[in-house]
Amino acid sequence: MLSASSTKGGLAMKLLNFGALNIDVVYQVDHLVLPGETISSTSRETNCGGKGLNQSVALARAGAQVFHAGMVGEDGGMLLELLGEAGADTSLVREVPGGSGQAIIQVDRRGENSIILYGGANQRIDEPYIDEVISQFEEGDCIFLQNEISNLRYLMERAHEAGLRLIFNPSPFEKCLLSYPLDYVDYFVVNEVEGHQFSGKTEPEEILKTLMDRHQTAVLLTLGKEGALYGDDTGTVRHGIYQSEVVDTTGAGDTFTGFFFSALLSGQPPQDALRLASQASCITVSRPGAAPSIPTLAEVRERFHTER
Numbered sequence: 033m034l035s036a037s038s039t040k041g042g043l044a045m046k047l048l049n050f051g052a053l054n055i056d057v058v059y060q061v062d063h064l065v066l067p068g069e070t071i072s073s074t075s076r077e078t079n080c081g082g083k084g085l086n087q088s089v090a091l092a093r094a095g096a097q098v099f100h101a102g103m104v105g106e107d108g109g110m111l112l113e114l115l116g117e118a119g120a121d122t123s124l125v126r127e128v129p130g131g132s133g134q135a136i137i138q139v140d141r142r143g144e145n146s147i148i149l150y151g152g153a154n155q156r157i158d159e160p161y162i163d164e165v166i167s168q169f170e171e172g173d174c175i176f177l178q179n180e181i182s183n184l185r186y187l188m189e190r191a192h193e194a195g196l197r198l199i200f201n202p203s204p205f206e207k208c209l210l211s212y213p214l215d216y217v218d219y220f221v222v223n224e225v226e227g228h229q230f231s232g233k234t235e236p237e238e239i240l241k242t243l244m245d246r247h248q249t250a251v252l253l254t255l256g257k258e259g260a261l262y263g264d265d266t267g268t269v270r271h272g273i274y275q276s277e278v279v280d281t282t283g284a285g286d287t288f289t290g291f292f293f294s295a296l297l298s299g300q301p302p303q304d305a306l307r308l309a310s311q312a313s314c315i316t317v318s319r320p321g322a323a324p325s326i327p328t329l330a331e332v333r334e335r336f337h338t339e340r
């Protein structure tokens with residue numbers, strides 16, 4: 033068992049995020065390149081990213097103690113450094129020969145992006161490593177998963193057997209996810225498009241109800257400019273967005289997830305968790321990059337003049 037304190041954010045349980053760590057190569061463009069078109073970029077930056085890493089950074093900067101598990105390649109030093117600086121525990125991350133995961137990202141003048149993933153070390157997650165990591169956690173602890181690493185089905189099964197509460201952000205969507213053991217999920221985190229792909233519904237309330245009823249789960253549904261909805265067996269709450277200049281939307285969803293669950297799992301009401309997550313992601317979109325743009329809790333409080 034890991035002996036590190038798990039109560040930095042007042043949580044009795046441990047939080048594990050088993051997810052991808054990517055080197056994001058970000059090209060600033062006028063518009064997202066079209067099929068057959070060649071365009072020039074106005075800048076190129078290399079940042080830390082990956083849905084897993086971003087969500088761990090957001091959890092940690094929001095004040096939660098999170099253990100990150102995943103694999104990096106020989107070039108992964110910057111990823112470990114940033115995670116550690118944010119306050120996440122990186123002792124479970126393994127370095128393997130070859131390259132880390134990579135994302136090629138275009139960001140247009142409106143801040144919208146398109147992303148190509150290269151799995152790299154993220155696709156080398158194997159069963160023995162999963163067993164080793166899961167054995168460090170116990171019933172009632174929480175695990176965060178996204179869909180950017182290998183052996184995800186096995187990981188879900190092992191986490192369930194170990195009695196971990198599963199927070200699943202099935203992104204990016206792939207059809208094979210529909211046959212995964214989704215009834216093991218305690219909290220679904222989807223955007224409107226993923227919500228439609230999983231539920232077949234288009235109206236936010238219907239997406240929420242369908243997923244909740246079908247899988248007996250709580251659901252966090254993010255709706256871009258329309259805000260977010262959260263539903264569990266105590267009811268449904270909604271929150272709008274805070275206006276800000278949009279520089280780069282990359283990592284906004286990951287910020288939302290990290291701040292929302294940091295608050296919810298430490299006992300704050302869902303409405304307060306939604307508000308905090310909306311405030312934090314409003315700051316993220318106003319800055320370039322994924323992980324580097326995620327604010328700390330202190331920054332969120334200062335910007336919105338709130339105490340909690």
Ligand code: RIB
Nearest residue numbers: 054081082083135283322
């Ligand atoms: O959610 C944003 C992330 O998606 C980027 O950081 C990129 O690495 C991709 O995983």
